[in-house]
Amino acid sequence: MTSVPSQIRAPGWRTPLVIMVCGCLIAVIGFGPRATLGLFLTPMTAENGWSRDVFALALATQMLLWGAGQPFVGAIADRFGPVLVMWLGAVLYAAGLAWMAFATSAGELFLSAGVLIGFGLAGTSFTVVIGAFGKLLPPQWRSMSFGAGTAAGSFGQFLFSPLAVGLTQGAGWQGALVLFALVVLLIMPLSLALARPRDAVAPVQATAPQSVRHALGEAFGHGSYLLLVLGYFTCGFQVFFIAVHLPAYLVDRGLSADIGAWAIGIIGLFNIIGSLGAGYLGDKMPKRYLLAIIYLLRSLAILVFINLPASPALALTFAAIIGLLWLSTVPPTQGLVAVMFGTRWLTMLAGFAFFSHQVGGFLGVWLGGVIYERTGAYDAIWYFAILLGILSALINLPIVEKPVERPAAAAA
Secondary structure: OOOOOOOOOOOOOOOOHHHHHHHHHHHHHHHHHHOOOHHHHHHHHHOOOOOHHHHHHHHHHHHHHHHHHHHHHHHHHHHHOOHHHHHHHHHHHHHHHHHOOOOOHHHHHHHHHHHHHHHHEEEEEEHHHHHHHHOOHHHHHHHHHHHHHHHHHHHHHHHHHHHHHHHHHHHHHHHHHHHHHHHHHOOOHHHHHHHHOOOOOOOOOOOOOOHHHHHHHHHHHHHHHHHHHHHHHHHHHHHHHHHHHHHOOOOOOOOOHHHHHHHHHHHHHHHHHHHHHHHOOOOOOOHHHHHHHHHHHHHHHHHHHHHOOHHHHHHHHHHHHHHHOOOOOOHHHHHHHHHHHHHHHHHHHOOOOHHHHHHHHHHHHHHHHHHHHHHOOOHHHHHHHHHHHHHHHHOOOOOOOOOOOHHHHHOO
16 A cells, blocks of 8 residues: 655645745755856966865865765654755855865865765755655646756756856955855745645545654565666766866866856756756656666767867857756656655655765766876776766666555554
8 A cells, every 4th residue: 555645735825836946046046056166266366376186176076965965854854844954054165165165285175175065966956846845736636746846956957057167256255255244144934935834744545644764664675666766866976077077178178267157057958947847747758767777878878079170159158968867866766765755755855866876976077187186187987987877877777756655563
């Protein structure tokens, strides 16, 4: 017997539209500044005399701690609502950006850009926003709202990338980071729209309420969930390697730093289309096939990009194509978790999948810096990213898209 979840309805002024708008604004602000940090690699390493692997390790640690904190943040948000974690996350995120601006040692960079921003992102990420959408919005809005929340994060990347360039030119790279820290604090008032209603209870189920322990045992004993988690590793590896190292890679190939900034921005712009499209297609076709297609197309795009002569047109075209595939994995991944296990512990279980994503991100960012310092090129990492994309396409194909069986006796 399976559970029958029903969303928690927010009364009063928190209509579905208000919830969607405020949640999407949080995703814009939460993802935007973080997506620009690769643009600070060149000026920070040049001014402080660091090698690229120092900067890469700090941002790779950020990826890892962001992912490691996500399941715990998700469990708290599922139990008590998202406002608490978003407020704490915003404070840590802003503090990390401000400290990063004035870091003068590798240790300070590690603590600010790595530790504080990493844990701050766990509390303010679109994963928490999407989890709130799953509980507060009507079920028929679910897939599209997951796509909208992801697309909003992408718009943040598009918006903040040229903003980072403009602010750096006008106020210096340190001033840009401080201003971003102030903007991040806007998450705190916006999060009130996602608050759980005071009289809300856990989602209604046909069986006994499910505990955290039972939810984890059920998920990690489910083969399809494990395949989903493994496949998500590749998404993090590819996305964060490109986000951090693409601007420097383009400079190495003779293009201007401005092209790198515009490439990151275009990725964010086109990912709006890709994320919304993935949210729409998630209701029209099997989500596992959608994920396999996305991973396979990413590998093909990378293969073509690194084997053609560098030019601004090629860089921006690659950015547009990879942007369509950038975070389009999120709606079907979140949707599969909801299909298999319902929404009661959606944020937590999606958080464990996201941890795998961030482990991949950690290795992509860190190995990118290490391989570059040792070989003077990124070629080995690009080809490894291609191989991972092919493997993930195959891993997602056997996933079974249906709710888990929950016998009444076992639930009791």
